[in-house]
Amino acid sequence: MGDGMTAPAMVLLGHGSRDSDGVDEYWALAEAVRNAAPDLKIGCGFVELAEPGVDEAIDRLVAEGAHEVVVVPLVLLAAGHLKNDGPAAMARARQRHPSVHFRLARDLGIEPTLLSIAEERIRDAAGDADPEKLGVALIGRGSSDPDACSDLWKVGRLLADKRGLGTIEPGFVSVARPNVAEAMERCRLLGATTIVVSPFFLFTGMLVPRIHQQAGDWAAQHPEITVLGGAHLGPDPRLARIVLERYREALHGDVRMNCDLCTYRVQLPGYEDKVGLPISLTPHGDEPARGKRKARRAIRTPAPAPTVEIRRGRFMPSTKASDELPAIEMRGVSFDYPDGTSALSTVDLTIGRGERVALLGPNGAGKTSLVLQLNGVLTPSAGEVLISGTAVGPKTLKEVRRKVGVVFQDPDDQLFTPTVGRDVAFGPAHLGLKGDELKARVAEALSYVGLADLADRPPHRLSLGQRRRAAVATVLAMHPEVLVLDEPSSNLDPAARREFADLVKRLGMTTLLVTHDLPYALELCQRAVVLDHGQVVADGPIREILADAGFMSAHRLELPAGFNPLGG
Numbered sequence: 001m002g003d004g005m006t007a008p009a010m011v012l013l014g015h016g017s018r019d020s021d022g023v024d025e026y027w028a029l030a031e032a033v034r035n036a037a038p039d040l041k042i043g044c045g046f047v048e049l050a051e052p053g054v055d056e057a058i059d060r061l062v063a064e065g066a067h068e069v070v071v072v073p074l075v076l077l078a079a080g081h082l083k084n085d086g087p088a089a090m091a092r093a094r095q096r097h098p099s100v101h102f103r104l105a106r107d108l109g110i111e112p113t114l115l116s117i118a119e120e121r122i123r124d125a126a127g128d129a130d131p132e133k134l135g136v137a138l139i140g141r142g143s144s145d146p147d148a149c150s151d152l153w154k155v156g157r158l159l160a161d162k163r164g165l166g167t168i169e170p171g172f173v174s175v176a177r178p179n180v181a182e183a184m185e186r187c188r189l190l191g192a193t194t195i196v197v198s199p200f201f202l203f204t205g206m207l208v209p210r211i212h213q214q215a216g217d218w219a220a221q222h223p224e225i226t227v228l229g230g231a232h233l234g235p236d237p238r239l240a241r242i243v244l245e246r247y248r249e250a251l252h253g254d255v256r257m258n259c260d261l262c263t264y265r266v267q268l269p270g271y272e273d274k275v276g277l278p279i280s281l282t283p284h285g286d287e288p289a290r291g292k293r294k295a296r297r298a299i300r301t302p303a304p305a306p307t308v309e310i311r312r313g314r315f316m317p318s319t320k321a322s323d324e325l326p327a328i329e330m331r332g333v334s335f336d337y338p339d340g341t342s343a344l345s346t347v348d349l350t351i352g353r354g355e356r357v358a359l360l361g362p363n364g365a366g367k368t369s370l371v372l373q374l375n376g377v378l379t380p381s382a383g384e385v386l387i388s389g390t391a392v393g394p395k396t397l398k399e400v401r402r403k404v405g406v407v408f409q410d411p412d413d414q415l416f417t418p419t420v421g422r423d424v425a426f427g428p429a430h431l432g433l434k435g436d437e438l439k440a441r442v443a444e445a446l447s448y449v450g451l452a453d454l455a456d457r458p459p460h461r462l463s464l465g466q467r468r469r470a471a472v473a474t475v476l477a478m479h480p481e482v483l484v485l486d487e488p489s490s491n492l493d494p495a496a497r498r499e500f501a502d503l504v505k506r507l508g509m510t511t512l513l514v515t516h517d518l519p520y521a522l523e524l525c526q527r528a529v530v531l532d533h534g535q536v537v538a539d540g541p542i543r544e545i546l547a548d549a550g551f552m553s554a555h556r557l558e559l560p561a562g563f564n565p566l567g568g
Ligand SMILES: Nc1ncnc2c1ncn2[C@@H]1O[C@H](COP(=O)(O)OP(=O)(O)OP(=O)(O)O)[C@@H](O)[C@H]1O
Pocket: 337, 338, 339, 341, 342, 343, 361, 362, 363, 364, 365, 366, 367, 368, 369, 370
């Protein structure tokens, strides 16, 4: 313990960013808060992507003697990070320091000074544009959390109210709609000839330039409209006063929108009985991420499935991949098709050895485009893909295609020779296997999938369920390290579904299951990654994701009628 500090202390909780300018702006605002309250002990910490982490910031203050700590999140609107990561940081801190009193302040929220700063940014951009012909596309981050999105609409309404700023049309750069182009289009349809695109962001980061880029794309289609880029709020020293107000509110217990206390935080009946603690109280992970994005829901690291072992019925890869290296790692992967369609946008994804992960998302989300990066059929426009540490590229294609076995939805894409046995032999024969070794490889793969007796059968004489298992055997014969299954349950009858699920479980391999069949995904996987518009919008325990009705409908994911993901 330190010098016996008695006054309460404050932690400024930043989100962190991969963009160093965004992190610098956080530090500038922290400096402004320090200047505004020189006597207050202030710690600084981030949820992710920058250091120090919030836990470290809290521990430092406690080590210096603080026994009352107020955490003030530097976020504009309450959404996932405040509702989940803030309370999670509190819960961890309470466990580590049971004698210290922790309080979580609310978001900066809809506040007059903040509105004035936003107004100034819009006016600076608009110059002397005629207010009658002015439209403002007020762009927020976008969230699956309706509270955060609806707050942006309130901000828009308040800015439109008697300030002479013209038409204000809210929009979102990711996840939620309307998007940037749609907000601008609404301004145009309402008669604007000048549109200011104003990012309602506290700090810059990866998304503010993206807003301007999207606005630029729209402007290129509408030469008749003057489009002006506005600045985000930035570390304006006036914000320091709001931060201190939030600190005082929390200290005196008067926090009205605080999900650490909110009785409405978990609205699912029986949630805690069935699932345990709410996600906001589960550990966030051991450390802040270093330069790698963790999606909002990556709150709990799923326990990896057991390592592949030599046992009857389990599959054993021929080469032993390093246990330390993830089976799949995608770092900042973006991909555009030649016609310019953006299919993936800065995807970060790490899948550990032995994990079974469901890749979910609505039609057109980018699932297939992602899968095809894993075996080098498509090449990222930016970023990189590593399979067990091997970077996917022209020189490693052969190795990577052996390591990643993709089983397509239509087994007939993989079964094209006169007999099942020859189909299974096809890949290993190309690897150079011959004679008894090749025969043994085929027999082994067929026995894993329960088709040992059908090696001489023509594939078209098998049932769909058998053909799908035969397709799995064709990739198992290559001794892959990763299995990718594309819609494996489609069109299977209940018995064949069950047999296939049993096979996947028995193989115990690192598996990426791409599917719209959510109950099947829940049965086979503990973790889900949700893609939408080419971005990872959730990554975490599948049960919690499927149980989040708001999130699910925001991403056009529907459970079958009457299916309760929390049951059983
Ligand atoms: N060959 C292509 N050329 C141009 N755009 C493409 C091509 N293939 C896919 N896209 C576009 O890329 C985006 C992602 O498509 P993708 O097929 O990866 O999605 P998906 O999640 O697999 O969809 P689904 O669930 O319907 O199979 C979509 O906007 C789609 O229209």
